């Protein structure tokens with residue numbers, strides 16, 4: 403059965419499936435792709451067919467699975483499938499499949515397809531942690547990324563058997579979102595390929611006692627949009643997530659933090675080899691001077707002492723003042739309730755960052771919504787207004803500004 407609302411000009415997607423147990427999750431990805439109107443040809447490897455059979459792929463895609471280099475030879479499938487694709491996504495991508503792709507081997511239909519494809523290629527790896535971390539795999543991944551392929555970072559969690567660690571296939575919904583973004587960019591260059599970007603998102607929580615904290619209303623959506631769009635543009639992304647209740651974007655290394663001090667530590671660590679650091683998180687300026695190990699309450703009718711606060715370090719100012727590598731770009735965000743531009747310019751100077759994205763916040767503006775409007779202010783004097791629109795559009799404008807400046811620095 404195929405419930406596909408497929409249009410004649412629908413994007414052609416090749417779903418390559420290599421031989422890992424996570425192949426069953428590719429069925430869910432396939433369903434999402436077909437239901438959203440993509441024409442999907444599934445190319446499973448012989449090993450993949452041990453996990454999920456041909457009938458399942460055919461039923462879910464509405465067309466026969468392409469399994470044989472030697473079938474229908476008159477149609478030259480080993481060349482045609484790759485040539486005609488708008489996107490090739492390999493999920494799961496095993497260590498073996500990526501090794502073959504990195505070295506240009508072509509001993510089956512999927513590896514032939516990868517050699518003939520001129521469209522964007524997304525690999526969603528799944529394997530045991532040891533295999534992912536092995537220098538051979540890491541070098542193959544680096545090779546594929548250098549050539550412009552998007553290799554998603556595996557997720558962390560339960561692996562086959564009793565193991566847990568890095569190596570899980572990202573959630574099918576997240577792989578689908580990554581594919582959608584890549585298709586939307588079309589043949590546009592992966593202009594962040596080879597770059598490591600660090601993005602902080604969400605809002606810090608400063609604990610008062612075991613049940614209370616000082617926090618803020620940041621949802622993390624803008625930071626997550628920055629991370630997801632950077633991944634679609636080919637970057638290796640580290641997302642420092644402070645209390646955001648959002649699904650992990652596929653292909654992004656997510657580091658969870660809660661307090662400003664934890665965020666500072668994670669940011670300084672991740673920044674060491676970063677080309678860009680974007681501080682989109684709302685960081686509490688103050689934290690309680692002391693943490694009460696028991697719940698703060700009235701004792702015998704006596705009110706508790708007022709909460710004393712101490713200042714948190716300004717992470718953005720620190721990152722800007724002590725760049726971890728020459729030419730590293732630092733980007734800040736500023737939410738203002740009034741006189742937005744004047745405050746933004748003053749803050750840009752005070753923090754010492756390269757770009758500052760200023761937006762107006764208040765009742766019904768920005769927080770928790772999927773849309774935003776802002777102005778990107780640059781230390782070199784540029785001011786780029788971004789009209790009200792999806793947070794992804796603002797994210798893309800930020801990356802456009804970043805890429806221009808990275809390239810200018812490369813040309814020096």
Ligand code: C5P
Nearest residue numbers: 681683685714715716717718734735736
């Ligand atoms: O000063 P303000 O909090 O408005 O500045 C916002 C910017 O500074 C954001 O980019 C935020 O992530 C960063 N910030 C920081 N450390 C703080 C406070 C804010 O990095 N303690």
